[in-house]
Amino acid sequence: MRIFVTGTAGFIGYHLAQLLLAEGHEVQGFDGMTDYYDVALKRRRHAMLLQHQNFHATEAMLEDREALDRAMDDFAPDVVVHLAAQAGVRYSLENPRAYLDANIIGSFNVMEAARRLAVGHLLMASTSSVYGANEAMPYGETDKADTQMSFYAATKKATEAMSHAYAHLHALPTTMFRFFTVYGPWGRPDMAPSKFTQSILAGRAIDVYNHGQMWRDFTYIDDLVHGIRLLIDAVPGGVETAVAGDSLSPVAPWRVVNIGNSEKVMLEDFITAIEAATGRKASRNYLSMQPGDVPATWADASLLRALTGYTPKTTVPEGVARFVEWYRSYHGV
Ligand SMILES: NC(=O)c1ccc[n+]([C@@H]2O[C@H](COP(=O)([O-])OP(=O)(O)OC[C@H]3O[C@@H](n4cnc5c(N)ncnc54)[C@H](O)[C@@H]3O)[C@@H](O)[C@H]2O)c1
Numbered sequence: 001m002r003i004f005v006t007g008t009a010g011f012i013g014y015h016l017a018q019l020l021l022a023e024g025h026e027v028q029g030f031d032g033m034t035d036y037y038d039v040a041l042k043r044r045r046h047a048m049l050l051q052h053q054n055f056h057a058t059e060a061m062l063e064d065r066e067a068l069d070r071a072m073d074d075f076a077p078d079v080v081v082h083l084a085a086q087a088g089v090r091y092s093l094e095n096p097r098a099y100l101d102a103n104i105i106g107s108f109n110v111m112e113a114a115r116r117l118a119v120g121h122l123l124m125a126s127t128s129s130v131y132g133a134n135e136a137m138p139y140g141e142t143d144k145a146d147t148q149m150s151f152y153a154a155t156k157k158a159t160e161a162m163s164h165a166y167a168h169l170h171a172l173p174t175t176m177f178r179f180f181t182v183y184g185p186w187g188r189p190d191m192a193p194s195k196f197t198q199s200i201l202a203g204r205a206i207d208v209y210n211h212g213q214m215w216r217d218f219t220y221i222d223d224l225v226h227g228i229r230l231l232i233d234a235v236p237g238g239v240e241t242a243v244a245g246d247s248l249s250p251v252a253p254w255r256v257v258n259i260g261n262s263e264k265v266m267l268e269d270f271i272t273a274i275e276a277a278t279g280r281k282a283s284r285n286y287l288s289m290q291p292g293d294v295p296a297t298w299a300d301a302s303l304l305r306a307l308t309g310y311t312p313k314t315t316v317p318e319g320v321a322r323f324v325e326w327y328r329s330y331h332g333v
Contacts, residue, residue: 004077007084009042028075029057062106082124092152103155129153138300141247150292168252180260184221185326210289214267215296217260220319223312227259230308243306260299277324
């Protein structure tokens with residue numbers, strides 16, 4: 001297959017591209033190398049991908065419509081996986097416009113090009129944050145999700161709505177993923193696993209929000225990209241193709257799918273796993289809840305299983321050990 005992937009210098013895009021290349025697919029990457037976090041890490045990821053002869057990349061912003069159109073037209077993809085975005089809940093309080101530009105305008109440009117080229121399947125990243133203030137857990141794709149708590153989550157929910165309209169109007173088969181706290185080697189420096197590991201290894205205290213009353217459905221990166229890979233082949237069709245518990249639209253070849261571990265892990269247990277992997281004890285700074293954040297996320301991943309037969313299975317101690325091993329060798333600490 002010819003697969004166009006946005007965000008290939010990013011954490012998830014890098015791992016997905018590696019998996020697709022290992023299977024022998026042609027991958028065209030697209031990334032603007034934004035400076036939201038260390039650009040050197042992004043360049044290292046891209047440099048490794050560029051060692052494959054089936055990988056080519058364009059360095060440009062999604063908002064640069066001409067550059068995006070040219071890259072997509074020249075490549076003529078069968079499938080588009082759109083992962084590039086301004087991510088992060090906390091930074092969306094500081095710089096909401098970056099989210100509007102990348103996630104709304106940028107995603108619109110990707111959808112427009114995908115429609116024009118009549119690609120076979122468009123897959124785009126949303127987030128568990130769209131479940132917002134929902135209290136019923138685990139979160140299911142058919143639950144109402146109308147109470148976003150951060151502007152980041154709001155832009156992702158808007159992308160889900162925009163893509164549904166495009167799928168309906170243009171018969172464009174579309175899958176939206178809702179990812180749950182992804183971690184692993186080559187992970188993002190702005191996320192808790194990296195920040196905790198960095199501080200613990202440096203002997204500094206870690207900031208633990210909501211006084212430790214936090215739960216996350218931590219998803220190991222290899223499991224996540226395996227789920228994405230299988231969903232590429234699960235092209236949404238008409239209502240007659242719906243499976244049990246499906247979120248398939250009654251009026252469009254469109255569905256939303258959670259990719260999570262289906263396990264609610266207390267932040268303290270995640271920290272304990274980092275302590276075990278580093279062999280150091282963490283000293284904790286207990287703080288109140290951060291605005292925009294939610295105390296818990298937990299995925300019902302039964303739709304992913306019904307569509308693909310797959311369930312993520314890496315446990316937190318296993319995944320954290322692999323992450324810490326990578327972190328130490330990458331940073332030489
Ligand atoms: N990592 C997680 O836990 C998580 C959870 C839920 C959802 N997501 C979503 O998954 C996707 C991938 O996340 P990630 O963790 O790999 O993030 P990431 O920040 O590592 O990767 C995103 C990439 O997109 C690029 N990018 C950002 N804005 C751009 C723009 N306007 N034009 C071109 N390129 C741009 C960045 O340079 C970066 O390399 C995102 O859509 C994110 O919102 C991630």
